[in-house]
Amino acid sequence: MTTNDEGARQPARKIRADAQRNEQALLAAAASVFVTSGVEAPVRDIAAAAGVGMGTIYRHFPTRADLVVAVYRHQVEACAEVGPVLLAKSGSPHAALSQWVNLFVDFLVTKHGLAAVLQPGSAGFDALHAYFLDRLVPVCAQLLAAAAQAGEISDDMDAYELMRGIGNLCIGADNDPRYDARRMVKLLIAGLLQVRST
Amino acid sequence: MTTNDEGARQPARKIRADAQRNEQALLAAAASVFVTSGVEAPVRDIAAAAGVGMGTIYRHFPTRADLVVAVYRHQVEACAEVGPVLLAKSGSPHAALSQWVNLFVDFLVTKHGLAAVLQPGSAGFDALHAYFLDRLVPVCAQLLAAAAQAGEISDDMDAYELMRGIGNLCIGADNDPRYDARRMVKLLIAGLLQVRST
Amino acid sequence: MTTNDEGARQPARKIRADAQRNEQALLAAAASVFVTSGVEAPVRDIAAAAGVGMGTIYRHFPTRADLVVAVYRHQVEACAEVGPVLLAKSGSPHAALSQWVNLFVDFLVTKHGLAAVLQPGSAGFDALHAYFLDRLVPVCAQLLAAAAQAGEISDDMDAYELMRGIGNLCIGADNDPRYDARRMVKLLIAGLLQVRST
Amino acid sequence: MTTNDEGARQPARKIRADAQRNEQALLAAAASVFVTSGVEAPVRDIAAAAGVGMGTIYRHFPTRADLVVAVYRHQVEACAEVGPVLLAKSGSPHAALSQWVNLFVDFLVTKHGLAAVLQPGSAGFDALHAYFLDRLVPVCAQLLAAAAQAGEISDDMDAYELMRGIGNLCIGADNDPRYDARRMVKLLIAGLLQVRST
């Protein structure tokens, strides 16, 4: 969008350049810092990693939640979009749900500390919590509904609650080699089938 | 105020009594503060509630984990002890497991913030983590083994992992009316039956 | 100079017009922001209100004092000019002084925070201080001299000092319903008569 | 072990000593810093001047207003108490008022920046404002009433308003050699006599 001028415009050192590029650098740096120090890493650290002043971060992302959301937006969107696809491709809605949940878990467990702040009330992260829920709960609800429709599971499972449970199971999954969130989530999803007839 | 008599000095038992009384007051006060402010409540608050100096807390409980463990020791012990009892009383080991787990969950969800610091690596809470695990994982393992023996569940379920999963499901269960940890844990335990034949 | 049209190049008047329009917008916007946020309002806010960049403000008004002076210049000028008029119209120089002072006070108390930065040494407002004084002290001096001449007041009253006192009395006069700067100033001016014979 | 062993141990350098002594040092240091940097001086500066950590300041004086009040309490109290004395000793209530006001002004003008934060609404100084008013307005009211009773002045002068006016006149009185707050206040008080018959 800002490209294709006939002239040969070099990227202009570290300058303000396109603020867009700066924002990208910020996002990349934040993502990087997040994996090592968690999403609660000091603003100064993130700024340093991105090679910008702290003010720049506040300009682009007024609250920390804004930054976190921005960092993970693509992946969350992708996750949200793949739900219906899986449902369409799979003969069993419950299997589709299972696969979808696995993708979500794979995403979550690799994001140091993310699951922990997904809790409602994580001071300053409400927007983050809200975003994840707004985006993913409906997808989950759709899969759940389909499975219930197919008679695979009970129809009284609340999508929000299930997502919260899954998120919780992912907390601290990294840095504990003895704990495999994926296995636990699998168990949880399997439980849906079992409880069906209850 | 501590001694005073120029005469007979008992073998330092009087002092011990003081110390013990102090420790009891501390435990009670800590328990009380924990329910309102969580287990991460400022040391000063706890000291104030107990009517002692902060130094006294450090003397009796060098690390915060020590204090937390002391506060909940009775309940954890009781929980550990009831495991075998349930197993003996119940015809189905899985049912016993389920009941036992429910007791654990009931304990955990009423302890504001406790589940959250049960994670390994919760700065300063390692001893807490260790205690809970040392005490409860074996019980869980016993129940699990019995259920596996009875053919109710697969025999490859790791007790540590299951306990971690259960603990995780309890995080933030208070202060979120839309989330019922008990339901999720029930699902998880039910999943054990389902996965059996896998 | 930065233009490019192959056609008639006006003597750079078009640009001037732009700049002038900008300056007017700036003045209006600043005045508006000043009443709500005081004369110490963030530069960014003023720029935003004017719909221009911050750089534009700095170009037109290198220091904040320059901007403030520009915003109130018309009113200050009017105030300065009305002094002699009042003196000519009024039989009593002291009465003229009193009326003139009232006009000044009316101006000041409606300018949120202005009186406060009229102090000498209000970091960055020296030019403001200087302007007000340069413009108004002579007028005040003239009125004072006339009153002294008429024997209404002592002749040792310093105009600068009186203006400072009046300005001070106006500080914080808004946002305190229990304080009426006009009354206090009236008292001060009345005092001039009293001290006469001292 | 830390006490007077045979070695030459000086009085234990900066120790905690009596907290009282510490508080005194704090008060002295604060007073000193206030005169050079104003009452809004950075907490760190005050702490440094007192040779204590910042936490110590917060312990003794939770809010800045608390510190400021403590620093000036003695003088304010003395001022409050001398009011009735002056009234008793002086034949003219107005003269007593004048003397009392002079004492107040002498106090205020030597306290760099104090008058400025005496304004209501000086973020974080409300307690300060309240203290000064609570303590001094009644005294002023008493003197005012006596003067009105004696027929020296009108009886509609509000003590709060007058004190505010006096306080305002003292703003910035230091650091401006051309401005003498005492003279202005004298004028103001003189005005009371003049306005009497209005």
Place this chain on the structure above:
DNA sequence: GATGAATGAGTCTTCATTCAT
């Protein structure tokens, strides 16, 4: 000429932990 992105110093405040008394 105008724009507005970037910088980064400067402050406040909390709390775990130590240690003089």
Place this chain on the structure above:
DNA sequence: CATGAATGAAGACTCATTCAT
């Protein structure tokens, strides 16, 4: 033994001013 005063690191946030585009 108990007390609680003192320490000081740590981290968030604002905003004036510059300067590349």
